[in-house]
């Protein structure tokens with residue numbers, strides 16, 4: 001895993017957007033895996049800023065997850081999040097962007113359909129990831145099988161609590177979601193994981209220095225051949241031994 005240490009959320013976002021931009025220029029028909037939450041918001045803003053110079057008409061996007069029970073136009077749905085923060089500003093066509101439908105009648109069937117659609121697109125070239133404080137990736141909570149495909153999950157109380165800030169109250173946070181599985185994520189050719197702020201300190205330390213276990217889903221990334229982590233000083237402040245690479249120079253993070 002390559003770790004790029006940056007000063008703060010803004011620098012993380014700029015670096016992530018230029019990495020994504022370079023990948024799009026290299027391969028205009030790229031299939032991107034996208035994430036939601038607070039972490040990628042700055043990256044999406046920076047991406048929009050440089051969009052004029054990027055070929056966007058052939059790319060495809062697949063989001064990691066969606067809350068169960070929320071229709072695409074629900075203000076807290078990830079459909080709406082993506083539409084407002086990225087798809088509309090970039091003027092992507094509806095056929096270019098994909099998310100699982102949280103309001104599908106049969107969610108299990110929707111999970112199978114979504115997984116198949118990812119495979120039919122040729123798989124994800126670059127997957128953007130955040131990390132949950134409990135180590136979740138997508139909505140794969142602790143205990144998820146490393147072999148899982150897109151599936152329906154029960155959200156842990158701590159995850160509902162962490163995401164309550166996006167809702168009017170914690171009670172409004174759905175109890176279930178549809179998420180890409182861990183095996184689905186691991187098949188991405190490249191993974192870009194972002195982390196900023198002291199809230200992510202423990203999770204990032206466990207990812208970089210802990211052992212691999214299904215109780216900490218992100219630890220599966222230790223086995224992936226091409227992971228780039230961009231993290232800021234606060235998120236990296238618990239990492240004692242890991243050497244990170246910043247601006248091409250190798251330096252100790254602490």
Ligand SMILES: N[C@@H]1[C@@H](O)[C@H](O)[C@@H](COP(=O)(O)O)O[C@@H]1O
Nearest residue numbers: 036037038039130131132138139
């Ligand atoms: N499903 C999302 C994840 O994809 C995201 O990585 C995580 C961290 O969120 P944040 O970036 O807001 O800390 O939260 C949610 O649960």
